[in-house]
Every structure is written in structure tokens, then in C-alpha cells.
Amino acid sequence: MIGRIAGRIDYRADDHVLIDVKGVGYLVYVSDRTMSALPAAGEAVALYTDLLVREDNLQLFGFTSLVEKEWHRLLMSVQGVGAKASMAILGTLGADGVSRAIALGDWNAVKAAKGIGPKTAQRVVNELKDKAARVMALAGAGGSTNAVPVDGTDDAVVEVVTPAPAPTVPDTPNADPAAQAEALSALTNLGYAPGEAASAVAQALGDDPALKTAGLIRSALKLLAPKG
Secondary structure, three states: OOOEEEEEEEEEOOOEEEEEEOOEEEEEEOOHHHHHHOOOOOOEEEEEEEEEEOOOOEEEEEEOOHHHHHHHHHHOOOOOOOHHHHHHHHHHHHHHHHHHHHHHOOHHHHHOOOOOOHHHHHHHHHHHHHHHHHHHHHHHHHHOOOEEEOOOOOOOEEEOOOOOOOOOOOOOOOOOHHHHHHHHHHHHHOOOOHHHHHHHHHHHHHHOOOOOHHHHHHHHHHHHOOOO
16 A cells, blocks of 8 residues: 655646656646645645556545545545546545544535435535544644655655644533543644634533534634634
């Protein structure tokens, strides 16, 4: 299994790039969002990859983060969602957007992707809602890290980790400390300020101190969602 490729972009097409790794060219398919984030031809790049094996074809799909790769894997586990549909969803929403939409049960957001109908969007949300928290926690563990090139170094990339702030939540009797930490990490990695993330988690725990990670993230996201 090819899980990650680091090299230089030989050329860019509409939906794929050719990455030269020490003389071997790998054709890697990417979403529109990922394509727009990639450097120009001739520059260094690194992508996490997933290999799709068919009887008559092998295809590599590339992702800028482990979270995006994991969502691709999970999306393809849903009946009626193939690689093309998965890439359309990720290209429209991004990994963080998919996390929010599925955690909140917002199938309309999923339906906004090209080629995704309402029934498929609802199936995606229903089948994956219990897995959203685990993927979001992966972001907190560094899974949202993007691979970036190192100028002037042949065939070399580094993965830069920007540690998320560590907000705290007031003590709540019977609350699960691990669930609090994972929820805070996931919310801050989704772009919420540490203070508002901590406030939402605290409020959610106040309503139900027994919430575990998945339920806590869903409840906090609902509290953070724009009103009206």
C-alpha cells in the first residue's frame, strides 16, 4: 500500500498531478480544493495517498492531511459513494466541513457537492455520524497537518505541526476528562477560538455530564452553530 508520496510535481491536469519521486512518476488524483492548494509544476510536494484497486485499473488519490484521507476512506464505505463522489464531497466542503456537516447531521451541506443527491447525502450522514468524533479527534492528534515543501532541498518535505491552544473547561462532576480533552482538541482544530470551544463544551456538559466524545462534540457544535 502506498500511503504517502513526496517528490516534485512534473505536471498538473484538471483532476490529477504527476509527482516525480526520484525518477518514478506517480499519477495522483486530487479534489478541486486540494488541486488549488498544490504548488506549481517543478516544486516539491507531499501528499497522503489512498490506493484504489480494481480489476482493470489502479488509481492513487491524494490528500493534504490524514483527516482528509480518513474521510475519503469512510465516505467510500457508504453505499452509492465511489471515489468520484467522495472527492466531490471533499472538494466542496473540505475535511473540516465534512466533519461539521456529519457531526451536525447537516445532509444539505453534503448534498451541495456535485453529483450527490438527497438520498445519498442522507445516507452519508446517517451511516457516518457516529464516526465523526473519532475523525475529528485525529485532527487534534496532528492529523490535520499539511505537508509542505522545503525550498532548495531535492525530494524533501517536512510536515509542520502547529500546536492547538489548550483551553480548559470548569470541573464538571462525573464528566469524562478524556472526552473533554478530545472535544476541545477537535473544536479548536476546526477553527473555533479556545475560549468559545471551552464555553460550548462546558455548556454541553452542564446539560449532560455523562456525554462521551462523540455526543459532546455534536452538542458543542450545535451550540456553536450560527443562530437564525
